[in-house]
Amino acid sequence: MIILSKLTDIFEYLAKRHRLLPWLLAYVLLLPLPFVLAGLFNEYLIDLVNRICLFILLAVGLNIVKGFCGQVTVGHIGLYAIGAVTSAVLSLEPGGFGGALGFGWPVWLAIPTAVMVTAFAGLIIGLPSVRLQGAYLALATLGLGESVRIFIAVTPALGSSTGLMMIPSPSVGSFTLDSFTSYYYIVMTAALFGIYFSFSILRSATGRAFQAIREDTTAAAVNGINVIKYKLLAFVFSAVYAGLAGALFAHMPPGYLHHNNFTVIEMVTLLLMVVLGGIGNVWGGVIGAIVVAIAYDQTKDLVFYFMDRPIVIQPLVFGLSMVLLVMFMPRGIGGWIEDFQRNRRFIRRSEERLSGSTRNT
Amino acid sequence: MALLETLNLSKSFGGLQAIDNVSLRVDENSVHGLIGPNGSGKSTFFNLLTGVYQPDIGSHISFNNIDITNKPAHYIASQGLARTFQLLRLYGELSVLENVLVGYHPHTKYGPLAPLIMGAEVRRQDKLVKEEMMDLLEFIGLAEHAEIPAAELSGGQRRLLALGRAIAMKPKMLLLDEPGAGLSPVNVDNLMATILTLKERYNLTIVVVEHILKVVMATCDTISVLDHGQKISEGSPTFVKNDPAVVEAYLGREMADEDIRAAMNS
Ligand SMILES: Nc1ncnc2c1ncn2[C@@H]1O[C@H](COP(=O)(O)OP(=O)(O)O)[C@@H](O)[C@H]1O
Ligand SMILES: [Mg+2]
Numbered sequence: 001m002i003i004l005s006k007l008t009d010i011f012e013y014l015a016k017r018h019r020l021l022p023w024l025l026a027y028v029l030l031l032p033l034p035f036v037l038a039g040l041f042n043e044y045l046i047d048l049v050n051r052i053c054l055f056i057l058l059a060v061g062l063n064i065v066k067g068f069c070g071q072v073t074v075g076h077i078g079l080y081a082i083g084a085v086t087s088a089v090l091s092l093e094p095g096g097f098g099g100a101l102g103f104g105w106p107v108w109l110a111i112p113t114a115v116m117v118t119a120f121a122g123l124i125i126g127l128p129s130v131r132l133q134g135a136y137l138a139l140a141t142l143g144l145g146e147s148v149r150i151f152i153a154v155t156p157a158l159g160s161s162t163g164l165m166m167i168p169s170p171s172v173g174s175f176t177l178d179s180f181t182s183y184y185y186i187v188m189t190a191a192l193f194g195i196y197f198s199f200s201i202l203r204s205a206t207g208r209a210f211q212a213i214r215e216d217t218t219a220a221a222v223n224g225i226n227v228i229k230y231k232l233l234a235f236v237f238s239a240v241y242a243g244l245a246g247a248l249f250a251h252m253p254p255g256y257l258h259h260n261n262f263t264v265i266e267m268v269t270l271l272l273m274v275v276l277g278g279i280g281n282v283w284g285g286v287i288g289a290i291v292v293a294i295a296y297d298q299t300k301d302l303v304f305y306f307m308d309r310p311i312v313i314q315p316l317v318f319g320l321s322m323v324l325l326v327m328f329m330p331r332g333i334g335g336w337i338e339d340f341q342r343n344r345r346f347i348r349r350s351e352e353r354l355s356g357s358t359r360n361t
Numbered sequence: 362m363a364l365l366e367t368l369n370l371s372k373s374f375g376g377l378q379a380i381d382n383v384s385l386r387v388d389e390n391s392v393h394g395l396i397g398p399n400g401s402g403k404s405t406f407f408n409l410l411t412g413v414y415q416p417d418i419g420s421h422i423s424f425n426n427i428d429i430t431n432k433p434a435h436y437i438a439s440q441g442l443a444r445t446f447q448l449l450r451l452y453g454e455l456s457v458l459e460n461v462l463v464g465y466h467p468h469t470k471y472g473p474l475a476p477l478i479m480g481a482e483v484r485r486q487d488k489l490v491k492e493e494m495m496d497l498l499e500f501i502g503l504a505e506h507a508e509i510p511a512a513e514l515s516g517g518q519r520r521l522l523a524l525g526r527a528i529a530m531k532p533k534m535l536l537l538d539e540p541g542a543g544l545s546p547v548n549v550d551n552l553m554a555t556i557l558t559l560k561e562r563y564n565l566t567i568v569v570v571e572h573i574l575k576v577v578m579a580t581c582d583t584i585s586v587l588d589h590g591q592k593i594s595e596g597s598p599t600f601v602k603n604d605p606a607v608v609e610a611y612l613g614r615e616m617a618d619e620d621i622r623a624a625m626n627s
Contacts, residue, residue: 197477204476204483205462205469208455212463215452222411222446224438224467224530233473280454345508 008344023196030188034181046180050252052293053187054245057194059273059289060282061241064198065126067280068207069234070214072138074267075125078145079239081262082121083246085158087114088167088257091250100164101157107170107251114250115243121148122239126232146264153259163258167250178253187248194241198282201237210234214280265315269296272318275325278334287333364389364534364566365410365442368421372402372409372590379405380416381590387534387583392560393568394581394598398611402590403570404447407536411444412437425533439467443532445523447539447570453512457503460511460522461494464529494529500562501525501555516543520552528563535560537569541576549573553580578602586610 014021037045062076090110092102105113128140152158169178170186177183201207209230212220221227250257269292277288299314325332363386372380380402387393395403408414410422412434422430429437443464452460469486476483498504501521506514511522520540527535540556541549553576560567571577577584578598586594586601588610594601601607 200476200480200483204487205466205471206473206476208459208463209466209473211455211459212452212466215454216450218413218434219446219450219452220463221434222413222438222444223463223526224435225463226433226435230473 004340005344023192027189027192030192033188034184038181043180046184047253048294048297050180050184050187051297052290053184053191054249054252055270055273055289055293056191056286057187057241057245057248058270059277059285060191060194060198061238061245062270062274063238063277063280063282063285064201064210064241065234065238066274067285068202068210068214069231070210071126071129071231071234072134073125073129073141073235073238074138074271075141075143075145075148076238076242076270077262077264077267078148079118079122079125079242080246080249080266081145081148081152081259083114083118083243084250084257084261085152085164085246086117086243087111087247088164088250089158090114091168092164092166093168096164096166099156100159107168111170111244111247111251114247115240118243118246119236119239122235122237122242123232125239126235129231129235130228142264142267145267149259149262152262159258161259163256164250165256167255167257169253169255170251178255180253183252187252190244190248194244195282195286202282206230206233211280265318268315268318268322272322272325275322276329276332278332278337281332281334281337284332284334284337362389363387364425365568366423367410368423370406370409370420370422371417372405372414372420373417379590380409383587383590383592385585385592385595387566387568389566390564391566391582392557392580393566394577394584395568395570395587396572396574396577396584396601397587399572401587401610403587404538405590406587407444407538407568407570410437410536411442435467438530441531441533442536443527443530443534444536445527445538445540447542449519449523451511451519451522451526454510456508457498457511457514457522458491458494458507460526461497461529462490464526465490465494465531467530497525497529501528501559517548520544521555524556524559528559531563532565534566534568537567537571539570539572541571541573546573549576556580574602 011022014025033049034046037049058076058080062073065071065073087110089101090103090105090113091107092100093104094102096102125141125144129137132140153160158164169176169183171177177186209220209225212223212225213227213230217227249261273288273292274285275288276292277284277286296318299317302313303310304313305311329335365387367383367385370380370383371378383406395406397403405414409416412429412432415431416422420430421428424437424440424442427440429440429442452463455463471479471483471486495504495507498507501524503518503521503525506518511519514522524540537556541552544552556567556569557580559565569577569581581598583596584598584601585592586607593606593610594604596604
């Protein structure tokens with residue numbers, strides 16, 4: 001607690017000097033991470049960190065539509081799939097394995113195009129939110145998201161059962177970013193920018209419009225907010241995050257993707273991150289993404305034998321944790337963070353009042 | 362001059378005629394009272410004016426010489442028609458300041474994508490708007506609670522915030538749905554005084570629904586009376602309180618409300 005408090009003090013001090021200083025500091029601190037990990041542990045952990053960065057992008061993006069704007073969506077992983085497959089197919093050489101499509105675009109052109117395609121798909125996944133709410137909206141978005149996966153699974157041009165292989169890596173000049181370490185700098189930068197932009201949105205009139213819709217849609221409309229426009233905008237914002245995460249996933253070493261990367265269990269994992277993080281809290285979502293991604297990685301191969309039959313228990317564990325979380329920790333980690341911030345504010349106000357009164361006497 | 366005008370305004374919910382052919386004019390700069398027994402359609406009337414409900418076919422509403430019939434709520438709001446809700450409907454988890462900032466939304470000078478591309482300009486604008494909104498909070502006496510979530514305010518403070526959020530929209534006309542509900546008579550008097558100062562300061566036209574008739578009689582220029590969704594009387598406070606139809610509507614329901622009796626007899 002005290003460490004956290006000191007850390008916040010440092011960041012707040014820096015933020016007073018210049019708004020971007022804390023971000024710069026965070027970036028600099030994160031630069032040597034792959035070397036530390038490789039030195040202390042092994043290369044594999046860098047890969048894990050890379051995947052965590054993608055999950056942070058996904059969770060922070062999902063948080064915009066679900067946390068800020070209050071729209072229940074279970075189709076987010078479908079957007080991730082669209083981003084991944086679009087970027088992969090655009091950048092693959094024509095005439096690849098197993099009839100997979102390929103257009104041979106440069107990777108740096110494929111990624112932004114994939115993000116734009118995903119943004120448009122986000123608009124479509126968001127359309128049911130104009131008329132539906134709550135569980136109905138969840139069902140509609142789940143249907144749309146899952147149909148994306150099935151479409152990929154049955155379409156040879158998009159990889160179907162074999163998946164898409166040898167997706168090219170991006171390169172800077174003559175240097176190809178095809179190692180875990182070099183790719184880390186792409187995904188880490190993307191994740192940090194993602195978090196930063198999420199705060200920019202939250203603290204603007206746009207973010208307040210999202211939150212007003214979440215709190216009371218009728219009141220928001222009467223306050224002059226075009227509810228449909230802002231709901232769809234929230235879906236598009238979150239789709240941009242998902243599309244970027246997906247595209248970066250496609251080009252991440254080893255450059256392979258399969259429709260199994262986009263199942264409902266991945267969606268549950270993603271929701272778990274946001275729920276654990278505390279709906280609507282950006283840092284909570286980031287921490288949730290880190291914790292759940294590590295837990296996911298650790299339990300992935302956990303097999304339990306029942307009468308000599310192997311049983312993979314991860315889906316059960318994750319489904320169950322979701323239920324328990326919602327029941328016993330509805331505000332998530334974000335709830336703690338908010339309490340912590342409020343305590344600090346309260347203490348600061350009391351201190352100001354005290355010093356004010358001593359000055360008066 | 363009429364700022365707001367309805368012509369044959371009707372709304373039925375299934376078989377229930379909640380608003381029945383109501384034609385009504387509200388003059389610019391007036392304080393117009395809307396009274397009637399519980400369930401007579403006062404809140405529904407406001408919901409129709411502000412686009413929360415769609416009126417039945419054949420209805421017409423014009424505001425500031427613009428036809429707003431069947432227009433979406435956010436459009437009507439942007440034309441300068443603001444309201445409060447009987448049950449307030451504040452944004453509970455947002456701070457007091459954020460609540461009034463949402464009210465300011467129609468006047469935001471940057472587009473919804475601007476926060477991503479022109480951060481500095483957005484921050485400059487937001488700073489100016491925040492100062493303006495703090496002035497407003499100062500005026501209604503909520504400035505020291507600016508950072509507190511709206512849900513944590515006391516009942517009276519919540520009513521003030523609902524008022525502040527509507528004023529932040531810089532409306533031409535303000536519809537108040539039972540602004541003093543749940544307050545003690547003394548506090549209702551104070552609230553009405555605040556409302557009248559706000560009216561002068563922001564140059565507003567006001568329509569107020571209030572069930573304490575004494576308050577309505579004392580503050581309104583004109584009063585319209587609804588019963589079973591129909592307009593049964595309209596005129597100056599003296600005219601309305603002596604109108605047999607009004608007395609009938611209230612007493613005919615055997616409403617043993619001391620306030621009403623007192624108002625009728627005074
Ligand atoms: N959304 C709705 N659906 C069905 N009936 C409604 C709805 N809103 C209001 N009513 C009915 O319309 C009538 C008028 O209600 P209301 O306008 O709230 O009255 P008042 O505000 O004068 O007390 C009541 O009988 C109420 O039950
Ligand atoms: Mg009412």
